[in-house]
Amino acid sequence: MNKSVLIVGAGIGGLATALRLAKKGYKVEIVEKNGQAGGRLNQIKKDGFTFDTGPSFFSMSFEFEEFARECGIELPFKYVALDPLYSVHFSDNPQTFFLHKDIQKLAEQFKDVEPDFEEKMRNYLAKSGALFHDTVDLVIKQNFDSVWAYLWTLMRVNPVHLPVLFRTFWQEVKRHFTSQEARQIVSLVAFFLGRTPFDTMAIYTLLSYTEFKHDGYYNVEGGMYRIVEGILSELKKEQVQITYNTEIVDYVAKGGRLECVVDNLGKRWSADVVLINGDAAVFRSRVFKRKKYAVEKLDQMTWTMGYLTFYIGVKCKLPQVNHHNYYVGSNFEEYANGILEHPDTLEKPYYYVNVLSKYNEECAPEGCESLLFVCPVPNLLHKPNWDDKEEIVDSILADFSQRIGKELTAEIVSKTIYTPLEWEKQFNLHRGSGLGLAHNMNQIGAFRPSNFDEKFKNVFYVGASTIPGAGLPMAIISSKLASERIESFFQ
Ligand SMILES: Cc1cc2nc3c(=O)[nH]c(=O)nc-3n(C[C@H](O)[C@H](O)[C@H](O)COP(=O)(O)OP(=O)(O)OC[C@H]3O[C@@H](n4cnc5c(N)ncnc54)[C@H](O)[C@@H]3O)c2cc1C
Numbered sequence: 001m002n003k004s005v006l007i008v009g010a011g012i013g014g015l016a017t018a019l020r021l022a023k024k025g026y027k028v029e030i031v032e033k034n035g036q037a038g039g040r041l042n043q044i045k046k047d048g049f050t051f052d053t054g055p056s057f058f059s060m061s062f063e064f065e066e067f068a069r070e071c072g073i074e075l076p077f078k079y080v081a082l083d084p085l086y087s088v089h090f091s092d093n094p095q096t097f098f099l100h101k102d103i104q105k106l107a108e109q110f111k112d113v114e115p116d117f118e119e120k121m122r123n124y125l126a127k128s129g130a131l132f133h134d135t136v137d138l139v140i141k142q143n144f145d146s147v148w149a150y151l152w153t154l155m156r157v158n159p160v161h162l163p164v165l166f167r168t169f170w171q172e173v174k175r176h177f178t179s180q181e182a183r184q185i186v187s188l189v190a191f192f193l194g195r196t197p198f199d200t201m202a203i204y205t206l207l208s209y210t211e212f213k214h215d216g217y218y219n220v221e222g223g224m225y226r227i228v229e230g231i232l233s234e235l236k237k238e239q240v241q242i243t244y245n246t247e248i249v250d251y252v253a254k255g256g257r258l259e260c261v262v263d264n265l266g267k268r269w270s271a272d273v274v275l276i277n278g279d280a281a282v283f284r285s286r287v288f289k290r291k292k293y294a295v296e297k298l299d300q301m302t303w304t305m306g307y308l309t310f311y312i313g314v315k316c317k318l319p320q321v322n323h324h325n326y327y328v329g330s331n332f333e334e335y336a337n338g339i340l341e342h343p344d345t346l347e348k349p350y351y352y353v354n355v356l357s358k359y360n361e362e363c364a365p366e367g368c369e370s371l372l373f374v375c376p377v378p379n380l381l382h383k384p385n386w387d388d389k390e391e392i393v394d395s396i397l398a399d400f401s402q403r404i405g406k407e408l409t410a411e412i413v414s415k416t417i418y419t420p421l422e423w424e425k426q427f428n429l430h431r432g433s434g435l436g437l438a439h440n441m442n443q444i445g446a447f448r449p450s451n452f453d454e455k456f457k458n459v460f461y462v463g464a465s466t467i468p469g470a471g472l473p474m475a476i477i478s479s480k481l482a483s484e485r486i487e488s489f490f491q
Contacts, residue, residue: 002027003490006269008248008261009277011039011427012472013463015231016067016479017275021486022238023071030240031269033247037232039277039427039463040434041472043225047414049313049370050363052224054434056354056372057082057217057324059210060473067476076230079218080359085211086324088185089403096322097185101216114179121212124176124186128209134158135206139445140468143481150446164202165441170333172202184332188350191376194304194435194470196336196349201441219323222360227472248278248287258456261287273458273486280449280466281437282430288455299381302440303433304470305339306379306420310393312371313364313414318355320404321369325353327403339376343383346395351375353400368413373400379420380431386419393417436465444469451482460485 003026007014010032022028036042042053058064061079068075084098100106103125107118114120134157144150164172169190170183177183187197189207211217220226235242248269250262260270276283281301285293328350329335336349354372357364364370375396377383393415401408420432429436437443444467451466453459462482464470 003273004029004271005273005275005486006031006261006271007275007277008283009033009039009463010037010242010244011277011463011475012041012227012231013475013478013482014039014275014277015228015235016476017277017462017482017486018240019071019073019231019234019238020067020479020483022235022240023073024483024487026486027271028235028238028240029269029271030235030242031246031248031263032242032244033278033428034426035244037242037244038225038228040423041224041228043223043228044311044416046311046416047313048365049311049368049414050223050225050356050360051311051370051372051416052354052356053309053311053372053418054307054374055224055472056352056356056374057219057224058472059207059217060215061218062215063473063476067479070480071234073234076234077226078221080221082217082219082324084322085217086326087322088188088326088328090181090184090328091330091399091403093181097181098322099185099212101212103212106212110179110182114177114182117177117182120176120182124173124205125209125213128205128207129213130158131161131164131203132206132209132214134161135203141477141481143451143467143484144446147446154445161203164205167202168198169200169202169204170197172205173197180332184328188326188328191350192471193439194376194433195438196305196339196376198333198337200439204439217324219359223356223363251287253456256455256457258453258459273460273489274456275482275486276459276461277463278428279430279436280451280461280463282428282465283461284449285430286428288453290454293449298430302438302443303379303381303430304435304438305376306383306432307418307423307434308373308375308377308389308392308420309418309423310373310396311414311416312373312397312408312412314369314371314408314411315365315367315413316369316406316411317367318369318371318404318406320406321353321355321358323355323358326350327353327400340378340382343378344388346392348375348377348396351396351400377420379433380424383420386421389417389419435470436463439469451478452485458489460489 190197424432
């Protein structure tokens with residue numbers, strides 16, 4: 001077979017689609033803007049430390065297993081179930097909450113703050129489980145050819161779920177739990193969609209089921225970048241060529257067909273089909289120069305928050321710090337609600353700390369730890385200036401030092417900071433928005449930028465800002481949906 005596919009971008013979405021197609025006999029080639037594959041799922045190696053840059057765990061492991069099965073390979077990385085899933089620390093409550101999947105064990109943690117937690121949690125999870133099972137195959141894992149086809153499908157979803165369309169995540173959680181601790185902990189997962197529980201639709205309470213009941217969370221042995229390395233080694237076996245440091249900036253088209261894309265040095269790249277893994281809205285804007293996606297139009301869409309991430313190597317061990325930790329601020333509701341309105345406040349709803357070296361000793365020199373901090377912050381639309389990044393990072397490190405009972409400043413031997421400016425520049429993310437387009441009602445399903453191009457019949461899209469949305473398992477589903485589109489194009 002001589003059907004050729006050029007993939008623009010070597011993020012997880014591009015890599016996974018490349019493998020699916022190469023295994024089916026397509027001639028696949030990839031061009032990537034950066035010097036290293038992985039996109040946001042990346043790795044920094046510095047001062048003897050290894051850091052995961054973005055994702056530090058994943059859910060829905062069965063999607064990765066299905067991907068491997070469909071490619072006819074063994075999954076090329078090893079993953080480990082997290083138990084507890086993570087720990088949560090409040091600034092005004094000395095108790096550490098360990099989030100176990102075992103509901104009885106979980107309920108034990110809440111016995112002093114939330115009466116009848118076990119029963120409430122079981123009811124909540126039954127509801128979110130029903131939402132998950134009633135939508136995952138019917139809506140989330142589907143290609144839609146038109147808005148009408150999408151709306152028709154939505155009408156087939158069990159109407160019992162209708163009320164959650166009109167509530168926020170926080171409102172739904174409030175209906176089930178009374179304590180601030182339970183409400184805040186259960187609603188943390190809404191942040192994983194890149195917004196707050198106060199502006200995320202209640203349909204996403206289905207994520208609570210995926211985290212606590214259905215499948216849980218997983219780590220990858222050796223660090224998350226092993227996912228990328230594993231897929232790269234499979235692509236090598238299939239002789240898929242990847243050209244790095246090559247950004248696509250222009251195109252040549254004839255009628256309804258894309259003839260070629262053009263890189264930053266003027267070189268032309270052509271194939272029967274071009275699959276875009278760069279952000280589906282940004283690429284239509286910057287490269288295809290579509291009016292509907294002009295910068296002013298992009299700014300009117302709803303984007304996820306930015307992330308302030310920093311990568312800290314310390315020359316001491318931190319046995320008192322768990323593997324995955326959330327440090328929640330003292331007034332969660334106020335800070336989370338105001339995160340976009342008060343961009344300069346040093347108060348954050350929470351920050352997350354991951355100690356990669358805890359179970360992967362090779363990721364830090366002996367006697368040292370490798371720490372990843374992730375803090376949700378306004379994207380560049382709301383806070384374009386990050387000259388105060390050192391001040392913000394220092395304030396978080398001071399808070400962290402106080403909470404763990406150890407002054408860290410003198411222990412730091414490696415420090416790297418990514419503000420939304422770095423995220424935007426490295427990965428072409430609109431206004432540095434960490435997860436791409438938000439998941440509002442008018443930006444999901446057939447209302448999200450589609451995975452087929454409006455104008456060019458031989459152009460398709462994969463990744464976070466097309467369907468189904470953000471997160472690693474969604475990128476794997478997106479690769480399946482894009483492959484299906486490409487295969488039917490060639491039929
Ligand atoms: C801080 C942070 C933490 C996260 N944590 C988690 C987590 O714990 N679990 C989880 O499941 N998800 C997490 N995510 C989300 C997850 O990282 C993303 O949803 C996923 O990696 C997106 O993959 P993608 O393939 O869609 O896009 P990307 O990773 O953005 O890949 C797109 C690629 O295309 C390249 N590109 C763009 N434009 C061009 C061009 N014009 N020419 C050539 N190349 C181009 C980019 O350089 C990039 O390599 C996190 C994200 C962030 C930012």
